[in-house]
Amino acid sequence: MEAAIRAIAEQGLGASTAVIxxxxxxxxxxxxxxxxxxxxxxxxxxxxxxxxxxxxxxxxAPMDAEPREQLRYVWYRMLRWATEQPLERAALAQLSVSNDVTDTSRAVARKPYAEVEAILDRCRANGTIRDASPAFVASLVMAMVDAAIDGLAAEPDAAERHAAIGFDALWRAIN
Known part of the structure; x- marks a missing residue:
């Protein structure tokens, strides 16, 4: 798996099985x-x-905390994962758009995120996007996460500040 991660992150989905x-x-x-x-x-x-x-x-995740704090926890953990695992992030980005990844695999992979979806539902219950579909909300959140990660990479000296600003923007967008 590690070899496949590296090959796909570096060469994309066209990486051959021989290379892997x-x-x-x-x-x-x-x-x-x-x-x-x-x-x-x-x-x-x-x-x-x-x-x-x-x-x-x-x-x-602190499931007994207020929804904002739960979301903040997940936000910072996502940023941490992406900055600590750049090859995994790059490979996952490639795989996420692959036609070879089946709906069944996507469903299996979504299961551990059910609690995140529940957190998002609690956070947006009274907000402007309360009537949006969960898929749309997830896409919006992931776009904001990706933008924050790109900002952290571009300006590592301001990473903490950008992470906080990004979370505040996310909170205002969904609540």
């Missing part, structure tokens, strides 16, 4: 012992990366 296998220190044929097709590998990798991200961003 070589990086993993196995033969191309051996790779297909574990994955029937490249599409199977991509689906497993997508699920694996989403679960890793969930472990970092959702685990130990």
């Amino acid at each position: 296998a070589k990086s993993a220190g196995v033969s191309n044929g051996a790779l297909f012992t574990y994955f029937e097709t490249k599409a199977d590998l991509l689906n497993q990798l997508y699920i694996e990366l989403k679960l890793r991200k969930a472990e970092t961003t959702v685990a130990n």
